[in-house]
Amino acid sequence: MEFLNDFKDQVSTAYELLAAGWGVQLLWGIAWTLAVTVVSMLIGAMLGSLVAAAKLSHRGGLRFIGESYTTVFRGEPELLIIYLFYYGGTQVLTGVARSTGSIGSTDILNMPSFLGGVLAVGIISGAYQAEVFRGSFLAIHRGELEAARAYGMSAWLRFRLVIVPQVLRLAVPGLGNVWQLTIKDSALISVTGVAELMLTANKAARSTHHSLLFYTVAGILYLVMTSVSTPIFEKAERYTSRSFTRPK
Amino acid sequence: MAFDFYLSTMWSVLKALPLTLEIWFFGIAFGLVIATGLTWLRASGSKLGEYFTRAYVFIFRGSPLLVQLYLIYFGLSQFDFVRHSPILWPILRDPMYCTIVAMALNTAAYESEIFRGALRAVPVGQIEAAKAFGMSAFTRFRLVTLPIALRLALPAYSTEIILMTKATALASVVTIMEMMGTAQKIQHDTFRPIEVLTCAGVIYLLLNLSIARLFAWVEYRLSPHLRPPPEQSQQIRPVPEVL
Numbered sequence: 176m177e178f179l180n181d182f183k184d185q186v187s188t189a190y191e192l193l194a195a196g197w198g199v200q201l202l203w204g205i206a207w208t209l210a211v212t213v214v215s216m217l218i219g220a221m222l223g224s225l226v227a228a229a230k231l232s233h234r235g236g237l238r239f240i241g242e243s244y245t246t247v248f249r250g251e252p253e254l255l256i257i258y259l260f261y262y263g264g265t266q267v268l269t270g271v272a273r274s275t276g277s278i279g280s281t282d283i284l285n286m287p288s289f290l291g292g293v294l295a296v297g298i299i300s301g302a303y304q305a306e307v308f309r310g311s312f313l314a315i316h317r318g319e320l321e322a323a324r325a326y327g328m329s330a331w332l333r334f335r336l337v338i339v340p341q342v343l344r345l346a347v348p349g350l351g352n353v354w355q356l357t358i359k360d361s362a363l364i365s366v367t368g369v370a371e372l373m374l375t376a377n378k379a380a381r382s383t384h385h386s387l388l389f390y391t392v393a394g395i396l397y398l399v400m401t402s403v404s405t406p407i408f409e410k411a412e413r414y415t416s417r418s419f420t421r422p423k
Numbered sequence: 424m425a426f427d428f429y430l431s432t433m434w435s436v437l438k439a440l441p442l443t444l445e446i447w448f449f450g451i452a453f454g455l456v457i458a459t460g461l462t463w464l465r466a467s468g469s470k471l472g473e474y475f476t477r478a479y480v481f482i483f484r485g486s487p488l489l490v491q492l493y494l495i496y497f498g499l500s501q502f503d504f505v506r507h508s509p510i511l512w513p514i515l516r517d518p519m520y521c522t523i524v525a526m527a528l529n530t531a532a533y534e535s536e537i538f539r540g541a542l543r544a545v546p547v548g549q550i551e552a553a554k555a556f557g558m559s560a561f562t563r564f565r566l567v568t569l570p571i572a573l574r575l576a577l578p579a580y581s582t583e584i585i586l587m588t589k590a591t592a593l594a595s596v597v598t599i600m601e602m603m604g605t606a607q608k609i610q611h612d613t614f615r616p617i618e619v620l621t622c623a624g625v626i627y628l629l630l631n632l633s634i635a636r637l638f639a640w641v642e643y644r645l646s647p648h649l650r651p652p653p654e655q656s657q658q659i660r661p662v663p664e665v666l
Contacts, residue, residue: 246632250585250589250632251589251627252588252591252592253592255603255606259617259621262616266615266617359488360487362487362489362490376490380493386497386501387499387501387502390490390493390494390497390498391494394482394486394490397486398482401485
């Protein structure tokens with residue numbers, strides 16, 4: 176009975192704290208987390224397709240660059256990459272601004288935290304996406320490329336009409352995995368001061384001393400985000416492969 | 424001057440390598456124990472075990488490790504019984520132990536899925552052959568299922584171990600001075616983040632590359648039956664007519 180009362184107290188405190196404004200803050204945190212994830216995925220898609228092309232290239236030099244990119248950015252701790260872009264960006268910006276005289280010799284020009292974080296997470300996401308794109312390209316039936324060549328299609332036409340549509344179709348499941356990974360990586364950019372979900376939960380926990388409550392809520396919200404995206408990607412997979420399902 | 428700075432930074436970060444390896448090792452070791460338990464629970468066929476492992480995997484794979492770490496380090500200490508427990512409190516008030524606990528719980532979720540997949544991928548024919556030989560369930564598991572499943576699990580397991588190496592860097596956010604924490608401190612003292620983080624990055628990369636090489640070697644050693652015989656691999660032999 177006492178346990179039940181205790182539980183009731185906990186729930187009402189939780190409700191009061193969330194209604195007192197932290198709930199809205201956490202919702203904004205979700206919005207920022209999604210913004211970071213989407214922008215990072217887009218940066219990653221651009222870099223990833225270039226790196227995949229480099230890795231598939233016939234030129235040794237390009238292949239080496241592609242290989243190094245995926246090895247380095249999948250092999251380093253995410254936190255290190257984020258620090259490198261945020262603090263390293265500050266170092267570069269400050270150096271440039273000081274030498275041009277736009278700030279005083281003791282001032283510091285900070286890297287915008289959203290930009291630094293998104294670049295870092297985007298570059299990491301790009302390394303994983305490159306592998307997904309490369310795998311999808313290799314899964315395209317060789318005969319289709321040969322047929323396109325036999326029709327006299329130019330390289331650009333082959334790329335646009337044969338390669339891109341198929342790579343996109345085959346890459347959907349892999350991109351779903353990278354998306355989940357990127358959502359989780361986005362929690363790390365709280366260290367640079369972007370007010371996404373993790374940092375908001377952190378602030379709430381520190382200022383109210385209810386860390387258990389806020390970290391649990393944050394955890395649940397991340398679970399909601401990752402589990403909501405699963406059926407979306409499944410649907411996308413069904414949609415893009417609708418002409419490849421076996422007739423019943 | 425610049426070279427000296429790189430050298431001294433490299434050396435300071437390297438001195439923190441044992442601590443990183445300690446977190447890494449214990450995280451992986453405890454994670455393996457938990458993962459084995461989870462896999463067993465899932466394979467045991469009980470409905471309750473299946474629900475539990477499904478929920479466990481869903482929770483620990485669906486949320487960031489950082490949230491799990493904060494929840495364990497900052498969150499659990501709010502319970503009175505945790506603070507008054509003579510067993511739990513010494514573990515949960517220490518950031519080092521908390522990191523190890525968080526990493527072990529997290530990696531166990533991923534590993535149990537890897538092991539489950541590997542167990543399912545053991546060819547049915549091999550198990551049937553073992554049954555036909557009259558092997559007991561335990562002998563079958565020890566001599567047929569387990570060796571094959573371990574070899575099948577190895578590539579995915581090595582990926583997971585590399586993810587764990589990367590995860591040790593998170594210990595720095597709960598004040599542990601492992602490699603990342605040390606690099607952070609030097610960076611704050613000198614305001615030369617690019618140089619310092621490059622040094623740390625080189626060490627992490629070398630560490631991960633050697634782990635990957637080690638696993639590749641183990642995999643090679645464990646699959647001699649899958650390699651083409653050395654003297655015949657050069658030439659293509661004609662397919663016999665009997666087929």
